Amino acid sequence: MATTTPSILESIFLKRSQQKRKTSPLNYKKRLFVLTEAKITYYEYDFERGRRGSKKGSVDLEKVVCVESVEPEENPPPERQIPNREDSADTEQITIIERFPYPFQIVYEDGPLYVFAPTEELRKRWIHQLKHITRYNSDVAQKYHPRFHQDGQYLCCAQTAKNALGCQLLQGANGIRTNERSQRRSRKPLPPAPTESQAKASKPLPPAPTSPVTSVGPRKVIAMYDFTPMNAQDLLLQKGEEYLLMEESSGQPWLRARDKNGQEGFIPGNYVTEAQDPLEIYEWYSKNTTRTQAEQLLRTEDKEGGFIVRDSSKAGKYTVSVYAKSSGEGIIRHYVVCEAPGNQYYLAEKHLHTSIPELIRYHQHNAAGLISRLKYPVCSVRRAAPSTAGLGYGSWEIDPKDLTFLKELGDGQFGVVKYGKWRGQHEVAIKMIKEGSMSEDEFIEEAKCMMKLSHQNLVQLYGVCTKQRPIFIITEYLSNGCLLSYLKEVRKKVAQGDLLSMCSDVCAAMTYLESKQYLHRDLAARNCLVAEDGTVKVSDFGLSRYVLDDEYTSSLGSKFPVRWSPPEVILYSKFSSKSDVWSYGVMMWEVFTLGKMPYERFNNSEIANQITRGVRLYRPQMATERIYNVMSSCWEEKPDDRPTFRGLHSGILEIMEDM
Numbered sequence: 001m002a003t004t005t006p007s008i009l010e011s012i013f014l015k016r017s018q019q020k021r022k023t024s025p026l027n028y029k030k031r032l033f034v035l036t037e038a039k040i041t042y043y044e045y046d047f048e049r050g051r052r053g054s055k056k057g058s059v060d061l062e063k064v065v066c067v068e069s070v071e072p073e074e075n076p077p078p079e080r081q082i083p084n085r086e087d088s089a090d091t092e093q094i095t096i097i098e099r100f101p102y103p104f105q106i107v108y109e110d111g112p113l114y115v116f117a118p119t120e121e122l123r124k125r126w127i128h129q130l131k132h133i134t135r136y137n138s139d140v141a142q143k144y145h146p147r148f149h150q151d152g153q154y155l156c157c158a159q160t161a162k163n164a165l166g167c168q169l170l171q172g173a174n175g176i177r178t179n180e181r182s183q184r185r186s187r188k189p190l191p192p193a194p195t196e197s198q199a200k201a202s203k204p205l206p207p208a209p210t211s212p213v214t215s216v217g218p219r220k221v222i223a224m225y226d227f228t229p230m231n232a233q234d235l236l237l238q239k240g241e242e243y244l245l246m247e248e249s250s251g252q253p254w255l256r257a258r259d260k261n262g263q264e265g266f267i268p269g270n271y272v273t274e275a276q277d278p279l280e281i282y283e284w285y286s287k288n289t290t291r292t293q294a295e296q297l298l299r300t301e302d303k304e305g306g307f308i309v310r311d312s313s314k315a316g317k318y319t320v321s322v323y324a325k326s327s328g329e330g331i332i333r334h335y336v337v338c339e340a341p342g343n344q345y346y347l348a349e350k351h352l353h354t355s356i357p358e359l360i361r362y363h364q365h366n367a368a369g370l371i372s373r374l375k376y377p378v379c380s381v382r383r384a385a386p387s388t389a390g391l392g393y394g395s396w397e398i399d400p401k402d403l404t405f406l407k408e409l410g411d412g413q414f415g416v417v418k419y420g421k422w423r424g425q426h427e428v429a430i431k432m433i434k435e436g437s438m439s440e441d442e443f444i445e446e447a448k449c450m451m452k453l454s455h456q457n458l459v460q461l462y463g464v465c466t467k468q469r470p471i472f473i474i475t476e477y478l479s480n481g482c483l484l485s486y487l488k489e490v491r492k493k494v495a496q497g498d499l500l501s502m503c504s505d506v507c508a509a510m511t512y513l514e515s516k517q518y519l520h521r522d523l524a525a526r527n528c529l530v531a532e533d534g535t536v537k538v539s540d541f542g543l544s545r546y547v548l549d550d551e552y553t554s555s556l557g558s559k560f561p562v563r564w565s566p567p568e569v570i571l572y573s574k575f576s577s578k579s580d581v582w583s584y585g586v587m588m589w590e591v592f593t594l595g596k597m598p599y600e601r602f603n604n605s606e607i608a609n610q611i612t613r614g615v616r617l618y619r620p621q622m623a624t625e626r627i628y629n630v631m632s633s634c635w636e637e638k639p640d641d642r643p644t645f646r647g648l649h650s651g652i653l654e655i656m657e658d659m
Helices: 089-098 120-134 178-183 291-301 356-363 440-450 483-489 496-515 567-572 577-592 604-612 625-633 645-658
Strands: 009-017 027-035 039-046 051-060 066-069 102-108 111-117 219-223 242-245 254-258 264-268 272-274 306-311 318-326 329-336 338-340 344-346 403-411 415-422 426-433 461-465 472-476 528-530 536-538
Touching (some): 009 039, 066 120, 111 120, 291 329, 344 356, 483 577, 496 577, 496 645, 577 645
Antiparallel strands (some): 027 039, 066 102, 219 272, 242 254, 306 318, 338 344, 415 426
């Protein structure tokens, strides 16, 4: 007998919808909304019989990036007007049933879902519960749109794309304001949502209970890497040790934590994982390894029973890749970890286990349907600790006296870039900004926000030196330098799968920036760097906004990146995440041509003319039709017709899995 997922909240709301065409009318329909731990689903509802009807749609909560109220329309119809508070009890009953004046938005990859609640209390309850469930999502937005997207644009800022950059800053993860966070040391369970029969009763909705409840307590995490404190506020981390988080601050670059000895301090958020089933601490787990990469690693090791546990191409699933020798030849089999009811796991045969580590331990001693028992864990390299968001908690202004300059790396858009060390131990890249090249005051203000952006495929901003001239920008150092130069150096020595892996790295970073509603504006191979292990990271995101150079900022100038720019940027200087998608397609083309110049036979004015006429880059010899289709999807003339970075990344991972 199938088990049903228990609902957390159920309420009748008004749902706003509009077809993709900008000219199509808005429509509003009453729907029964059901919230569970994994989804929010809405249904038709038979009011006469009080029954749930057919399912009309759903949103996976793991894809939600923002939950927030929306400012009401200027001249709403009566059913969406806030009622007079002096109305009688009878009128209050009608208000609950027929009036829906309190809008809120659930923003995910397809844009905002607009929902209207009958009471402010119910709206607050749903927003609070949704934020609580999605608070650990990795793609939580930093900005949002306070007004509706209507008639093809946002009423607050006139941006046209539904997933356009937000125009108002959210303070704290998923919009939980800082002052709210400080008052919420514990989480109280929410009261149940009113049923339809309660809504039809003559009495108004009861207030939420205020009786004291037991706090859920601090959240446990486990260290994936060792961390040595960089300043007095930091806390020492030891890999495999358990720590308690002292406040709800998931998704932040630094977290306040306590160790087993009672010591408190700040730790890097990307150095720890949830204490429950932390696969990251095991040497056999390779999170971002593809099928092709796994096979290469297993064949290179050439050991009977070699195995890798990796993320499957299907979201939320895991695959165990196993190597065995048969008649002198190596055979590789890939087994998807299956999940049985009751959170139990198994592989080839139904030997059920309560966790994946327990499953792996079992198969290390028993083949039980596999081509070999799991004898030898294989990993690409000993995983290096990721970069921290700053050189210690709160350290964004760096003392130049702590920097040692070792060699010059090159001359960039803003000035000389040098390799050096911070306090003699941490490798850094130092951009020395030549005066007059950058709008310095604006950048310095933005740098505080940029430091909070932290992803394994973004070049980490560590801090700035602003108390002298020239100012310095201190970033993570990557030993293999610029991707464009790297491609030219490795010509004829690189496989198609490696090139696709480079594109996947960049797309992962851009998916993260997209989720934070942050634009790059100058994505190209020259603005990506390569680490010692071959990982590609995106650099200089957002810096083009601060360029003080007429030739660079004007599409008529010789320095303007016309070759990477879509029609709307060339013609109207209109930037969005979809203009970054166009640039990404050109960067893919650079990768698969091993560093050729896009539109190499044309000058800037000729390129602008060609692009606006619909001319596109040809298919590189090293790109299959399937790979080229991904590239060319980025070059649709209309921004709304281009894919999101999340969609692009899924497509690339599928190709890599099939190679």
